[in-house]
Amino acid sequence: MVPLTHYLALGAILFLIGAAGVLMRRNAIMILLSIELMLNSVNITFVGFARQWADLTGQVFAIFVIAVAACEAAVGLAILISLNRDRQMMNVDEINLLKW
Amino acid sequence: MELAFFYLFAAGIVGASLLMVTRANVIHAALLLVLAFLFMAGLFVLAGAEFLAGVQILIYAGGIMVLYLFSIMLMNVGVAVRLRQWHRQSVLALAAAVLLGAEVWAVLGRGGYPGAKAWGWGLGQTPGNVEALGEVLYTKFLFPFEVASILLLAAMIGAIVLAKREITR
Amino acid sequence: MIRYAWLIPLFPLAGVLINGLLGSRVRDKAGHVASLMAGLSLLVVLGIAREMILGPGGSHVVPVWTWITAGSLSVSVSFLVDPLSTIMLLVVAGVGFVIHVYSIGYMHGDPGYPRFFTYLNLFMLSMLLLVMADNYLLMFVGWEGVGLCSYLLIGFWYEKQSASDAGKKAFIVNRIGDAGFLLGLFLIWTLTGSLSYAEVFKAAPQLAAPAATAIGLLLFIGAMGKSAQIPLYVWLPDAMEGPTPVSALIHAATMVTAGVYMVARTSPVYVQGPGALEVIALVGALTAIFSASIGLVQNDIKRVMAYSTVSQLGFMFMAMGVGAFASGIFHLMTHAFFKGLLFLGAGSVIHALHHAPAAQQQDMRYMGGLRSKMPVTYWCLVAAALALAGVPPFAGFWSKDEILAGAFFSGHYVVWGLGTAAALMTAFYVFRMIFMTFHGEMRVDHHAREHIRESPAVMTVPLVILAVLSVVGGVLPGFPPDAGWIHKFLAPSLAKAPGHAALDEGVRVVKAAAQAGAQGGGHGTAGIALIVLAIAVALGGIALAWRMYLRDTAAPARLERRFPGLYRLLLNKYYVDEIYQACIVEPIYRLMRALFDFDQKVVDGAVNGSSFLTVWFSRISGIFDLRTVDGAVNGTAGVIGFFSQLFKFIQSGMVQNYLFVMLLGVFLMVSAYLFR
Numbered sequence: 004m005v006p007l008t009h010y011l012a013l014g015a016i017l018f019l020i021g022a023a024g025v026l027m028r029r030n031a032i033m034i035l036l037s038i039e040l041m042l043n044s045v046n047i048t049f050v051g052f053a054r055q056w057a058d059l060t061g062q063v064f065a066i067f068v069i070a071v072a073a074c075e076a077a078v079g080l081a082i083l084i085s086l087n088r089d090r091q092m093m094n095v096d097e098i099n100l101l102k103w
Numbered sequence: 104m105e106l107a108f109f110y111l112f113a114a115g116i117v118g119a120s121l122l123m124v125t126r127a128n129v130i131h132a133a134l135l136l137v138l139a140f141l142f143m144a145g146l147f148v149l150a151g152a153e154f155l156a157g158v159q160i161l162i163y164a165g166g167i168m169v170l171y172l173f174s175i176m177l178m179n180v181g182v183a184v185r186l187r188q189w190h191r192q193s194v195l196a197l198a199a200a201v202l203l204g205a206e207v208w209a210v211l212g213r214g215g216y217p218g219a220k221a222w223g224w225g226l227g228q229t230p231g232n233v234e235a236l237g238e239v240l241y242t243k244f245l246f247p248f249e250v251a252s253i254l255l256l257a258a259m260i261g262a263i264v265l266a267k268r269e270i271t272r
Numbered sequence: 273m274i275r276y277a278w279l280i281p282l283f284p285l286a287g288v289l290i291n292g293l294l295g296s297r298v299r300d301k302a303g304h305v306a307s308l309m310a311g312l313s314l315l316v317v318l319g320i321a322r323e324m325i326l327g328p329g330g331s332h333v334v335p336v337w338t339w340i341t342a343g344s345l346s347v348s349v350s351f352l353v354d355p356l357s358t359i360m361l362l363v364v365a366g367v368g369f370v371i372h373v374y375s376i377g378y379m380h381g382d383p384g385y386p387r388f389f390t391y392l393n394l395f396m397l398s399m400l401l402l403v404m405a406d407n408y409l410l411m412f413v414g415w416e417g418v419g420l421c422s423y424l425l426i427g428f429w430y431e432k433q434s435a436s437d438a439g440k441k442a443f444i445v446n447r448i449g450d451a452g453f454l455l456g457l458f459l460i461w462t463l464t465g466s467l468s469y470a471e472v473f474k475a476a477p478q479l480a481a482p483a484a485t486a487i488g489l490l491l492f493i494g495a496m497g498k499s500a501q502i503p504l505y506v507w508l509p510d511a512m513e514g515p516t517p518v519s520a521l522i523h524a525a526t527m528v529t530a531g532v533y534m535v536a537r538t539s540p541v542y543v544q545g546p547g548a549l550e551v552i553a554l555v556g557a558l559t560a561i562f563s564a565s566i567g568l569v570q571n572d573i574k575r576v577m578a579y580s581t582v583s584q585l586g587f588m589f590m591a592m593g594v595g596a597f598a599s600g601i602f603h604l605m606t607h608a609f610f611k612g613l614l615f616l617g618a619g620s621v622i623h624a625l626h627h628a629p630a631a632q633q634q635d636m637r638y639m640g641g642l643r644s645k646m647p648v649t650y651w652c653l654v655a656a657a658l659a660l661a662g663v664p665p666f667a668g669f670w671s672k673d674e675i676l677a678g679a680f681f682s683g684h685y686v687v688w689g690l691g692t693a694a695a696l697m698t699a700f701y702v703f704r705m706i707f708m709t710f711h712g713e714m715r716v717d718h719h720a721r722e723h724i725r726e727s728p729a730v731m732t733v734p735l736v737i738l739a740v741l742s743v744v745g746g747v748l749p750g751f752p753p754d755a756g757w758i759h760k761f762l763a764p765s766l767a768k769a770p771g772h773a774a775l776d777e778g779v780r781v782v783k784a785a786a787q788a789g790a791q792g793g794g795h796g797t798a799g800i801a802l803i804v805l806a807i808a809v810a811l812g813g814i815a816l817a818w819r820m821y822l823r824d825t826a827a828p829a830r831l832e833r834r835f836p837g838l839y840r841l842l843l844n845k846y847y848v849d850e851i852y853q854a855c856i857v858e859p860i861y862r863l864m865r866a867l868f869d870f871d872q873k874v875v876d877g878a879v880n881g882s883s884f885l886t887v888w889f890s891r892i893s894g895i896f897d898l899r900t901v902d903g904a905v906n907g908t909a910g911v912i913g914f915f916s917q918l919f920k921f922i923q924s925g926m927v928q929n930y931l932f933v934m935l936l937g938v939f940l941m942v943s944a945y946l947f948r
Contacts, residue, residue: 005109005149007216013113013146015207017120019200024124026196026932030183032129032175034928036136039167040120043143046155054150057220059239062152062232066240069162070251074258076167080174081265087178088268094183096190099925192932199935206942246337 010051017044031086031093035079042072108149115142127184133171140164151222154233273319277334277351280316280361281400283309287393295386303376306389310369310396317365324358329764333406333470340409347467352406356765359601359758360403360533363608367525368396370734374616375517377730378623388428388515395421399526403533407468408457411534415453415498418527419446425522426514438510445507449497456490460541463487473540481545488548491538492555495531501589502559505582506849512574516619519574524581524615525608532588532604536597539767543595553593553679557690560586562846564697568704569842572634573618576705580660581611583694587675590691596678597766598759602750603671605758609745610659610667613738614702617653620646620727620735621709628720636705641714645724648732650710652739657706659742661699662810667746673806674750680802692809699813707821 017040024037046065053061087093119139126132140163147156190196224232240248287309291302298305331354340347372392379388398417405411427439461467463483464475476484495501500508511523522528535542535552542549560583567579584607591600618634624646625633632638643650659666662673672695679688716724726732749758820827832839841847 004219005106007219008211008214009109009113010150011211012208013116015204015211016117019204019207020117020120020124022203022935023197023200026200026928026935027190027193028124029186029188029190030129032171032178032180033124033126033132036129036132036171037124039136040123040139043140043163047143047146050147050150050152050155053152054222055216055219057222059224059236062155062236063240063244065152065155066158066236067247067251069158070255073162073167074254076170077258077262078265080170081262084174084177084266091179093178094186095928096926098927190928192929196932196935199932199939203935203939203942206939206946209946210942 005054007051007055010047010054014044014048014051017041017047029094029096031083031095034095035076035083038075038079039072042068042075105149109146112142112146112149115139116146127188129175129180129183130172133168133175137164137168140168151224151232153231154236273316273323274332274353275334276316277320277332277353277404278336280313280320280351280365280404281397283312283316284393284396284400288390288397291386291390291393295390298386300385302386302389303372303379306393307369307372307376309393310365310372313396313400314365314369317361320353321358321362324353324355325761329355329761331764344465345461345467347407347409349410350406351404352469353404354765355761355763356533356536356601357403359605359762361400363529363605364396364399364403364526367608367612367738368399368521370737371517371521371525371612371616374520374619374731374734375515377728378517378619379515384428388425391421391424391428392518392521395425395522395527399530402530406470407466408460408472409467411537412453412457415494415530415534416450418522418530419443419450419498422446422511422522422527425518426511428514428518432513435513438507438513442507442511445504446497449494449504451493452490452497453494456487456494459483459487459490469537476540476544479541479544481547484541484545485547486545488538488542488545489551491534492531492548492552495534495589496555497531498534499528499531499585499589500559500582501531501555501585502562503848505559505563506852508582509575509578509845512572512578516574516615516622519577520612520615520619524577524611528581528585529588529604529608532585532592532600535589535592536601536766539592539597542592543767549593549595551593552589553684553687556586556589556591556593557679557687557694558586559583560590560694561690561697562586564694564701566842566845567701568697569839570701571637573621573636573639573705573709574615574634576636576701577611577614577618580614580698580702583698584611584660586694587672587691590679590687591675594675594679594682594684594687595768596675596682598762599671599674599678601762601766602758603668603675605749606659606667606671606742606746609738609741610656613652613656613735613742614660616731616735616738617649617656620649620731623727623731624649624724625716625720627723628717632717636708638715638717639709640712640716641710642716642724643710646710646726648726649735652732652735653706653710655739655742657702659746660702661814662695662806663699663814664807665743665747667742667744669806669810670746670750670756673803676806677799677802680798692805695806696809696813699810700817703814703817704821707817711822712825 021037021039021041021044024040025034028034028037046068049061049065049068051061053059053065083093086098116139119135119142123132123135123139126135140159144156144159144164147153147159224230224235230238287306290305290309291298295302331352333350333352335348335350337349338346339349372389375388375392379385382388395418398414398421400414402411402414402418405414423439423443426442427436430436430439457467460472463479464472466472466475479487496504508523508528512519514523542552563579563582563586567576567583570576570579584603588600588603588607591597591603621639621642622633624642625639628638655666659668662669664670676688676691676695679685679691714721749761750756820831844850
């Protein structure tokens with residue numbers, strides 16, 4: 004049986020890889036892909052806990068995470084497409100409409 | 104044996120993800136992410152989550168990632184490859200991520216998790232994973248489940264509104 | 273049937289969705305859809321009422337789902353069906369349905385027709401939630417919902433400045449009351465640890481008298497706002513800017529009685545704090561006489577009704593205050609019938625006069641002699657007026673005089689005296705309205721005269737239904753006084769007031785008097801005297817109105833000349849609106865202007881100063897950045913460059929910078945966990 008800490012460590016590593024991707028890449032699609040990675044790292048943690056405590060709640064929540072990820076992908080990609088149409092670019096660090 | 108498979112899958116996931124975040128070409132990155140998801144599905148089977156493994160392959164690798172690839176094809180990626188790939192805060196971000204990783208490592212090192220319980224929904228057992236999960240999902244979690252469906256509907260409408268072209272009358 | 277109680281609010285909700293979302297499609301059918309939904313609700317209510325009345329009764333909770341669970345606070349959305357809520361449901365669904373049907377005719381051709389019925393159904397939904405809730409928070413949801421609908425419907429013709437102002441006034445005045453109500457809820461939760469009726473009432477006997485009094489007073493502040501009691505009654509007369517069916521449904525029959533219902537519902541808490549009940553009785557009595565006296569001289573037909581409603585609500589609170597809870601609810605019910613009818617009848621008159629100049633449509637000085645033109649409306653209104661005046665055997669007699677007897681026998685002689693005087697004025701002003709509108713010579717504008725005709729059946733049939741209820745709605749459930757069917761039915765839902773021993777004694781006396789009267793004996797003279805006095809007061813008021821407005825039509829002008837100050841005082845409603853304007857609204861405006869100046873000079877100055885500093889600082893750090901990037905050969909310089917950029921990026925508008933700060937936050941939180 005795989006110890007719980009292994010799942011947690013794997014989840015943490017993936018989460019940090021994803022977070023680093025979100026913070027370091029300029030391309031918006033890469034950022035969305037990295038976010039998917041972060042969401043999946045959470046799923047690994049959920050599944051690990053579900054396994055450890057023999058409780059299906061973790062797996063149920065993983066399903067909800069997938070649903071949320073699907074929403075995020077749909078809306079995020081829609082934003083990117085309209086952005087790409089309006090400005091012919093998708094580098095996040097060139098968009099600073101939130102600036103004061 | 105189980106541990107060996109775990110390490111195999113874990114190495115696959117981490118390797119694919121590391122390659123993914125460093126690619127300049129988003130199509131390569133998306134395909135690498137699919138690979139990572141496939142390894143992850145294997146990991147889920149290992150952890151007794153057969154249904155999730157199926158969902159991971161069908162919905163994630165099959166559905167969401169195809170959505171990504173379609174969207175990428177709608178956009179102009181060729182230009183993006185030749186641009187600078189890394190954000191100016193990269194070094195700081197990497198440092199912060201590594202520091203956070205070290206901290207998580209320290210937290211995990213403390214251990215202190217309650218002991219494992221016997222898994223009751225393995226392959227070939229009754230009720231199986233899918234059956235048990237379905238029962239929980241449609242009884243105890245019925246309300247969140249319905250809320251999730253409304254969320255999906257809202258996201259769908261939102262995506263259509265955001266992405267459609269302005270109709271000029 | 274009772275377990276299907278959740279269907280009752282569901283039908284109006286369906287109506288709201290259909291008319292609200294498809295309003296432009298359903299158009300002329302909106303009224304039928306809304307009426308159908310109200311009718312279906314009424315069917316379910318009737319089924320439940322049949323079971324409650326014929327069956328063993330009792331109190332049933334129909335759970336729907338758990339709404340909030342936070343710590344020890346648990347609030348569920350569940351419906352309470354007990355005798356009190358059954359009576360309220362009958363009133364709300366019954367009168368509501370009748371008024372929906374009436375509105376089909378009244379609102380016909382209005383450009384906002386679907387919107388009107390959407391609001392009307394939304395109101396039904398909120399009101400049903402309010403009376404069916406099994407806890408205070410859900411009641412509060414309904415309470416706010418009806419407030420919102422009231423605002424929307426008063427300002428229904430929002431292009432009219434006075435209408436939208438009246439809507440805002442109603443909303444703001446209600447807000448003041450609701451703040452008190454909310455504080456009351458907080459206090460209930462703090463003291464009893466729950467908001468559900470069952471738990472609160474179980475804990476109520478342990479409450480100390482000051483605590484119960486405080487809860488009672490705070491809740492009563494809410495009731496003051498919603499049910500238009502002194503000093504928060506000012507919005508209700510202005511609310512007559514709304515369409516007449518709205519005035520009938522919301523501002524006469526149902527919403528304004530929500531406060532009465534709430535006090536009756538909370539009676540187990542109120543009896544623990546008698547101080548609050550004394551306040552309620554006094555406020556009710558003062559409101560009753562105060563607004564009845566204003567009603568004596570008003571010329572706008574709907575304003576007369578509005579002040580009459582305020583006054584009758586005062587009677588209901590009087591009943592609550594003296595501990596005669598059942599009588600108060602009984603009066604609420606009969607009042608819903610005859611006041612709804614008065615408003616609908618007035619609406620029918622206004623509808624007939626819609627060719628007259630706008631300023632004359634509602635002014636009784638420009639009416640008169642309509643009896644032969646509109647016989648159905650006339651006879652229905654006469655029935656309602658007799659009921660309101662308290663002439664036996666019409667509905668109002670049974671409930672109103674029960675309240676006065678309750679006040680008398682529980683020892684509240686001042687309250688009783690004020691109430692009796694208000695009853696005299698009531699009989700006078702309602703028949704003044706009848707005589708000015710329907711009798712005497714016709715003073716209608718010549719051009720509008722040929723257009724006057726009886727309203728269509730869709731409007732007169734509701735009038736007739738309510739007229740029948742105004743005639744028999746009192747005697748059937750309320751005879752014999754204080755021991756009728758309705759009192760026995762309501763008894764399990766209501767607490768007994770502390771002074772109830774005296775009240776019971778009074779009831780015994782009245783009953784003995786009734787028996788003695790039947791047998792020709794000489795016992796219980798007090799009871800008989802009260803009844804005789806009540807009838808005399810009602811007939812006296814009517815006779816006075818007849819003398820002043822039919823026989824000797826110069827009399828009002830003569831009185832006006834003899835007491836010019838009093839007349840102006842009444843006509844201007846005691847100048848209450850002006851006093852509020854001067855004492856409350858103006859100071860608030862001044863305060864707001866002062867705050868605005870403060871904002872302009874001090875806050876904006878600080879903001880501008882800090883933005884100047886920020887610009888200056890970022891300029892410096894920009895120069896610094898430039899120099900270090902130029903000389904960026906070694907690693908130290910690079911790190912310093914990143915930090916200087918960090919300062920610049922604090923408001924960079926770039927989402928990744930914000931995310932980075934978020935990650936830093938996570939880092940700090942984990943650090944705190946690690947090194948704590």
